[in-house]
Amino acid sequence: MAHAHAHAVKRRTGIMDWLTTVDHKKIGIMYLLAGGFFFLIGGLEAILIRLQLMFPQSDVVSAQFYNELITMHGTTMIFLAAMPIIFGFMNAIIPLQIGARDVAYPFVNALGFWTFFFGGLLLNISFIAGTVPDAGWTMYAPLSGTTYTEHHGTDYYVIGLQISGIGTLIGGINFLVTIINMRAPGMTFMRMPMFTWASFITSALILFAFPALTVGLAALMFDRIFNGNFFNPSAGGNVVLWEHIFWIFGHPEVYILILPAFGIISEVVSTFSRKRLFGYSSMVFATVLIGFLGFMVWAHHMFTTGLGAIANALFSIATMLIAVPTGIKIFNWLFTMWGGSIRFTVANMFAVGFVPTFVMGGVTGVMLAVAPADYQYHDTYFVVAHFHYVIVGGLVMGIFAGMHYWWPKMFGRMLSEKLGIWTFWMFYIGFHLTFFVQHFLGLLGMPRRIWQYLDGMGLNNLNFISTIGALMMGVGTIMFLINVVITMRKPKNLSNDPWEDGRTLEWTIPSPAPEYNFAQTPLVRGYDAWWHEKMEGNTKMTPVEPIGPIHMPSPSILPFFMAVGLFIAGFGFMYSKPADWGTTGLIIGAAGLLITFGCMALRSWFDDHGFHIEEEEILKDQGVKA
Amino acid sequence: MKRFAPLMALLVLVLSACGREDLSALNPQGPVAQEQRDLMLISILIMSIVVVSVFAISIYVLIKFRRRKGDNSIPKQVEGSHKLEVIWTVIPIILLVVLAVPTLKSVFSLAKDYTEDPEALQVIVTAHQYWWEFEYPELGIKTAQELVIPTGKTISIQAKTADVIHSFWIPSLAGKTDTNPDGNVNKMYFSAPKAGVYQGKCAELCGPSHGLMDFKVKAVEPSSFERWQIAMLDTVQLPSDSEIASAFESQCLTCHAVGDYGGGAFPNLTGIGSRESVAGILINVEEGEIEYKHEDTVYNNLYKWIKDPEAVKPGNHMTGAYQLTDEEVAGIAEYLSNLTLDFE
Known part of the structure; x- marks a missing residue:
């Protein structure tokens, strides 16, 4: 075997293990933790928004703070909660689903996590600095420019998102390469599990959509920090340009978020119906088509521009065309269940609840596509209701389904089903209470992003109901957290396939998976590889190699410090104007960049060939499990 | 569309119960909002077909195919069905075509340009951080916060902004259009067949007081409108008390205008005493009819506003721009509340 570069086994323990890990499973868990943390912050902001709107003309928060809340709620939920949680699942599951031992670029993977994390941290430090982004998550110019936002709020947004955007972009590239190159023998494209397919398309969307955001943020950064004029009308800039750039990124972003949820739902529904996914190839086709069309519709956010x-x-x-592939998916899910043997686990309840909920978000989407009617809907609570049906009713339900479904695989322990059922109903009912009535609020004349609405306009009751619903969603989320804490104290004693109906490769290996995932790379002989073997009476996959030493990448602290460097640089440059810290800011910024580039140099000059996990250790692992 | 008529009629009945006549997009009071509401109804109808069928299949499937206790059978593994897949591809396409035809018709009809039409009343709308300026170029009139229009006539709007992007919206009369900076003027039109006061809103986040940036559209009979034009161009007397007059001139008229006096950068105050609101958000009512927190007599509203504008509209540009004693505030409020126009 490849013992030419034999190195000592490199392992770290405790906190250093987590700071230096390049293991996709640990990075997945860190993504879930950090994403979950930001989800709680964004949720708290949402609760404050709803408390302010519970009664007409109330003063729970000030007008300025309200705008900060809506801006940070949107930005946090999209960039720092939803996307990282999706990346968490992609990390934790995709290599297992395609029979790989890690992602293609483990080091880059770690770097992606740390840049996301420090970018998000920088954005949220704005609360401590007292200058919070307040021009909406869409950051429309000229409101976000220096003329109308003199404080540093927009700077935190621009630089924080730029840094975390690096993480997203390299994460997307990493998964593209991983899925193309690292599939086990026999795992052809048309045998890939639906979640892997959806993540593959999502990664491609990230690759094409995020550069648009990067360019927009860079231009806005030039405007704000170096007195540029891209979006300054009085100097020949154009504010509609920002709208275009933002939405050319922003609309694919919606599909970046929802496609992996589609993937999760496909896995869960199929598993718990004990049935093959209905119309698999049309599902793949529909996913690809949604990805394509997603780039051609951005201006529907700008019908009133x-x-x-x-x-x-x-x-x-x-x-309107997007409704067609989406409809295909919906009916495929329904007919996957048709004739199946449906088991109502918590994961499946979220998945089953997702289908009609998402349809409601979808049909309001088609309604919004009717441009003249959109002149009425645009920027009202109707739109708020629509996109929360898609993002919460779609994506967050998908996330909850995925959490309950894959938790055993990630942690070796089963979340409490009893508490899960409570979580589901609390969250589901709360969700519909919150957002269903908002459709009507919009149609009755309530614009979105308003701090107060007047009394006596017929908006009081619906707003009150909406707030009650939001509180219920809050309670549902807390129940989930309690479930997690309780579960963490249970013993790790699950089998490889704890749901017993597992269909894909991740259910052929121990829960949680060992460091090297597969002791022997499996041979894939059909779609739903594991189900295929089970139906043929096999109790394990056919291996394509004998047990032997496994080559592993070494842990490294460099990704952490690269991200720290960018964090420091961003912070320094933000305050580098003469009115702030002047030259000191520039020096801090340069020092930060020096750290980042220094780490890159170290990485380039010192080769690290990784290490091997020896045969004895693998056999020992198997002995314990057998 | 004819065959949908009875269903449409039913929906109209249900929806007309929804919302105030002066505020709700579901309760249109003019042809433009009417057209938009009809499109909403068509799309709701078509979409309810989708929703109902998905819900029906979901409920059936979840009940019929739930796993019974002890059932350990393996269901038939179906790959798919070309017939079914074609059905649920083609039917949505047909539904979308049905929706797309009226959509396209309406997109082009609502884009009609009335700016050269001699029959239409031309109005230039300029949005400012947190107030609305309405200019009638043909009549030589500039006013603020309250757009007075004659009933029945097409109003041709050219909308722009003096600062950030806002959006001009009168839910019960017409959908919104954004106000862009720098000569990027958006055109729209609407009309109000019925006399009345309609609520207008800013619909694009524009700063802390975005939600408070209301205005009113007051539709009056054509004869009243003519009287209003004349009254607006009439000479205006300054306050009779000389101390109040000098305070008004030195502190207020530097920014505001009444009649021929003062500057034009901020809201024109001519006839402010007979407007529906002060600052767009404090609604003027008679004494004894005060029902809500934002309602008061015109004098009290003016006093409240001039005394502490920040408390009414956070982040507005009037805060701190002047210094007045309490007596001067009272005197100016008194003067402005009597600055009325008799035209209705």
Whole structure:
């Protein structure tokens, strides 16, 4: 075997293990933890928003703080909660589903996590600094420019997101390469599990959509920090340009978020119906088509901008088209269950609850595509209701389904089903209470992002109901957290396939998976590889190699420090104007960059060939498990 | 569309119960909002077909195919069905075509340009951080916060902003259009067949007081509108008390205008005493009819506003721009509350 570069086994323990790990399973857990943490912050912001709107003309928070809350709620939930949690699942599950021992670039993977984390941290430090982004998560110019936002709020947004965006982009590239190159023998593209497919398309969307955001943020950063004029109308800049750039990124972003949820739902529904996913190839086709169309509809966010009748007409039609592949998916899920043997685990309850909920978000999407009607819906609570149906009713339900479904695989312990059922009903009912009534609030004349609404306008009752629903969602989330804490104290004693109906490769290896995932790379002989073997009466996969030493990447602290360097650099440059810290800011910024580039140099000059896990250790692992 | 007529009628009945006449997009009071509401109804109808069928299949499947206790059978593993897959691809396409046709028609009809139409009343709308300026270029009139229009006539709007992006919206009369900076003017039109006061809103986040950036559209009979034009151009008397007059001139008219006096950078105050609101958000009512926190007599509202504008509209540009004693505030409020126009 490849013992030419035999090195001592490199392992670290305790906190250093987590700071230096390049293991996709540990990085997945860190993504879930950090994403969950930001989800709680974003949720708290949501609760404050709803408390302010519980009664008309109330003063729970000030007008300025309210705008900060809505901005940070949107930004945090999209960039720092939803996306990292999705990356958490992708990390934890995809290598297992395709029969790989790690992702293609473990070091880059760690770097992606740390840049996301420090970018998010920088954004949220704005609360401590007292200058919080307040121009909405869409950051429309010129409101976000220096003329109308003199404080550093927008700077935190621009630089924080730029840094965390690096993480997202390299994460996306990493998964593209991983899925293309690291599938086990026999795992052809058309045998890949649906979650892997969806994540593959999502990664491709990230690859094409995030550069647009990067360019937009860079331009806005030039405007704000170096007195540029990209979005300054008085100097020939154009504010509609920002809208275009933002939404050319922003609309694919919606599909970046929802496609992995589609993938999770496909896995869960199929597993707990004990049935093959209905119309697998049309599901793949629909996913790809949604990905394509997702890039051609951005201007439906701008129907009222004044692009003219022809643009509005074209984007109306293009947007409606997306309903077709989405409809295909919905009916495929329903017919996966048709004739199946449906088991109502908590994971499946979330998945089953997802289907009609997402349809409601989908049909309001088609309604919004009708441009002239959108002149009425646009920027009202109708839109707020619509995208929360898609993102919470779709994505968050998918996340909860995935959490309950894969928790045993990630942690070797089963979440409490009893508490899970309570979580589900509390969250589900709360969700519909919160957002269903908001459709009507919008139609009755309530714009979105308003700090107060007047008394006597017929908006009081619906707003009150909405707030009660939000509180219920809060309680549901707390129940989930309690479930996690309780579960962490249970013994790790699960089998490889604790649901007993597992269909894909992750259910062929121990729960939780060992460091090297597969002691022997499996041979994939069909779609739903593990189910295929089970149906043939096999109790394990056919290996394609004998047991032997496994090559592993070494842990490294460099990704952590690279991200720290960017964090320091961003902080320094933000305050480098003469009115702030002046030259000191520049020096801090340069020092930060020096750390990052220094770490890159170290990485380039000192080769690290990794290490091997020897045969004895693998055999010992298997002996314990057998 | 004819065959949907009875269903549409039913929906209209249900929805008309929804919302105030002066505020709700579901309760349209003019042809433009009417057209938009009709499109909403068509899309709701078509979409309810989808929702109902998905819900029906879901409920059936979940009940019929739930796993019974002790059932350990393996269901038939179905790969798919070309027939079914074609059905649920083609039917949505047909539904979308049905929706797309009226959508396209309406996109182009609502984009009609009335700015050269001599029959239409031209209005230039300029949005400012947190107030609305309405200019009638043909009439030589500038006013603020309250757009007075004649009933029945097409109002041709050219919308722009003086600062950040806002959005001009009168839910019960017409959908919104954004106000862009720097000569990027958006056009729209609407009309109000019925006399009345309609609520207008800013619909694009524009700063802390975005939610308070309301305005009113007051539709009056054409004859009243003519009287209003004349009254607006009439000469205005300054306060009779000389101390109040000098305070008003030195502190207020530097920014505001009444009649021929003062500057034009901020809201024109001519006829403010007969407007529906002060600052767009404090609603003027008669004494004894005060029902809500934002309602008061015109004098009290003016006093409240001039005394502490920050408390009414956080982040506005009037805060701290002047210094007045309590007596001067009272005197100016008194003067402005009597600055009325008799035209209705």
